[in-house]
Amino acid sequence: MTAVEPTVVPVSTAPPVRTRALVIGTGFSGLGMGIELQRRGVDFLILEKADDIGGTWRDNSYPGCACDIPAHMYSFSFEPKADWTYMWSFQPEILDYLKGVTDKYGLRRYIRFGAHVDRAHWDEAQQRWHVFTKDGREFVAQFLISGAGALHIPAVPDFDGLEDFTGAAFHSAQWDHGVDITGKKVAVIGTGASAIQIVPEIVGRVAELQLYQRTPPWVMPRPNNAIPARLRQLLATVPGARALLRDGIYWAHEGVGFAMTQRPALLKIGELLGKWNIRRHVRDRELRRKLTPNYRAGCKRILNSDTYYRGVADPKTTLVTEKISRITPRGIVTVDGVEREADVIVFATGFHVTDSYTYVDIKGPGGEDLVDRWNREGVQAHRGIAVADMPNLFFLLGPNTGLGHNSVVFMIESQIRYVGQAIAAVDKVGAQALSPTRAAQDAFNTDLHDRLERTVWSTGGCSSWYLDEHGKNRTLWSGMTWQYWLATRSLRRSEYRFTR
Numbered sequence: 001m002t003a004v005e006p007t008v009v010p011v012s013t014a015p016p017v018r019t020r021a022l023v024i025g026t027g028f029s030g031l032g033m034g035i036e037l038q039r040r041g042v043d044f045l046i047l048e049k050a051d052d053i054g055g056t057w058r059d060n061s062y063p064g065c066a067c068d069i070p071a072h073m074y075s076f077s078f079e080p081k082a083d084w085t086y087m088w089s090f091q092p093e094i095l096d097y098l099k100g101v102t103d104k105y106g107l108r109r110y111i112r113f114g115a116h117v118d119r120a121h122w123d124e125a126q127q128r129w130h131v132f133t134k135d136g137r138e139f140v141a142q143f144l145i146s147g148a149g150a151l152h153i154p155a156v157p158d159f160d161g162l163e164d165f166t167g168a169a170f171h172s173a174q175w176d177h178g179v180d181i182t183g184k185k186v187a188v189i190g191t192g193a194s195a196i197q198i199v200p201e202i203v204g205r206v207a208e209l210q211l212y213q214r215t216p217p218w219v220m221p222r223p224n225n226a227i228p229a230r231l232r233q234l235l236a237t238v239p240g241a242r243a244l245l246r247d248g249i250y251w252a253h254e255g256v257g258f259a260m261t262q263r264p265a266l267l268k269i270g271e272l273l274g275k276w277n278i279r280r281h282v283r284d285r286e287l288r289r290k291l292t293p294n295y296r297a298g299c300k301r302i303l304n305s306d307t308y309y310r311g312v313a314d315p316k317t318t319l320v321t322e323k324i325s326r327i328t329p330r331g332i333v334t335v336d337g338v339e340r341e342a343d344v345i346v347f348a349t350g351f352h353v354t355d356s357y358t359y360v361d362i363k364g365p366g367g368e369d370l371v372d373r374w375n376r377e378g379v380q381a382h383r384g385i386a387v388a389d390m391p392n393l394f395f396l397l398g399p400n401t402g403l404g405h406n407s408v409v410f411m412i413e414s415q416i417r418y419v420g421q422a423i424a425a426v427d428k429v430g431a432q433a434l435s436p437t438r439a440a441q442d443a444f445n446t447d448l449h450d451r452l453e454r455t456v457w458s459t460g461g462c463s464s465w466y467l468d469e470h471g472k473n474r475t476l477w478s479g480m481t482w483q484y485w486l487a488t489r490s491l492r493r494s495e496y497r498f499t500r
């Protein structure tokens, strides 16, 4: 885990901008937080490094990009959309949805685009955060809330020779739409959530597709046909129909969550489905073998697709399971010495997850460096949101609040409500700041990590991006999402220290 070193900071001559709450990011988290602050009448600003809203759904525009939790659940409960065109909607529709929410709540006027937050420090005397952007602007706020996201720093493996590659090379989250892949030899590196969406989408267009696999994912069958107009109309007009559908989706996913967190053996049922999904699309026995995972389903994120295996079985596709040893100006060499020529390399290699929490250089009271502390103690927060001895600092989708089985928007909604309550509690007791006590934070995390030991992520026999360099899960919530809802439903003042 590394903190991104602040670059040489230009000094702005403009006076600092003051507000009560400063939010970082305009994905589901930052926008949701803005709506909550607006509802509570708290003065706020949102800082966004990019030039538009959307986070994940602005950045990821690769072919086939879609959510993997049904959109009726992967959306704000307070902003339902009855007419999603697909059950697992595609990126343009999700981005449109977020833009619609932004406009409906008039959030744009609170957002400062091109404001890349670089560092923040707590001023003990003023009881305020001083927050600086890369271009030297300063903001002063009582509350600092990070909605910077966990999946926004593309992880590109450091292959020898990459800089000499003469074709186009880009990460799936930075898809270069200026590159025409039609009739080209395309190498996709990685077989995770993005790759399984990209492969079937591009295989028809390219001349040749090399798919480099380190570990095969479990991919469950999932038909994703357009939702018929009649059904969409029914969802829009029949009272309760949409809510019923959302509830059904929610509890079906909680069922999977139960297996992942309490009874990993039940996931064998999913493995049967996954194996059937391979068998029905792939005839070649050797290819089937290579595609069949040897760890418990759910240990890595369970993926869903009706088209992925068909794409892999396409005669144009070569599944390469040998490790990549280097990249040459013309292509990719694997450890067996074979060089395969490629015109385009797509890195579907995921994101730096734990680094994303420490992306902003944060110094608390007495100049204590949060990254240093987390490097020493591991990334942790109280209820995944607030941090001991870091006053008025909150993380949305912070440590151990990601999910392997349901919509994170549900988690975000629990968190924005909790942060709203924290701000209200500060006002109510006439304080300036609050931070969780060490005892409360430690008790929460001890219990969380005890529970995580029994989950499929620790027992399933795989290594995954959920685990940090010590094999500790710093990413996922340990139980069902309703348990998190219960744990954050109302802020317990006894768990906090208030500064007056």
Ligand SMILES: Cc1cc2nc3c(=O)[nH]c(=O)nc-3n(C[C@H](O)[C@H](O)[C@H](O)COP(=O)(O)OP(=O)(O)OC[C@H]3O[C@@H](n4cnc5c(N)ncnc54)[C@H](O)[C@@H]3O)c2cc1C
Pocket: 024, 025, 026, 027, 028, 029, 030, 047, 048, 049, 050, 053, 054, 055, 056, 057, 060, 065, 066, 067, 068, 069, 074, 115, 116, 117, 118, 147, 148, 149, 150, 151, 152, 194, 359, 360, 396, 397, 403, 406, 407, 408, 409
């Ligand atoms: C392809 C893909 C598909 C996914 N599908 C699902 C799904 O189906 N279900 C699910 O539950 N989850 C899914 N996820 C996870 C997804 O990241 C979350 O669901 C959700 O979008 C996270 O929202 P967020 O607002 O917390 O973060 P983000 O969407 O990442 O937004 C963070 C924002 O903060 C900005 N930012 C970051 N750092 C700074 C800074 N220092 N200064 C200023 N601005 C900054 C970024 O530019 C960005 O706009 C998916 C992720 C990916 C990549």
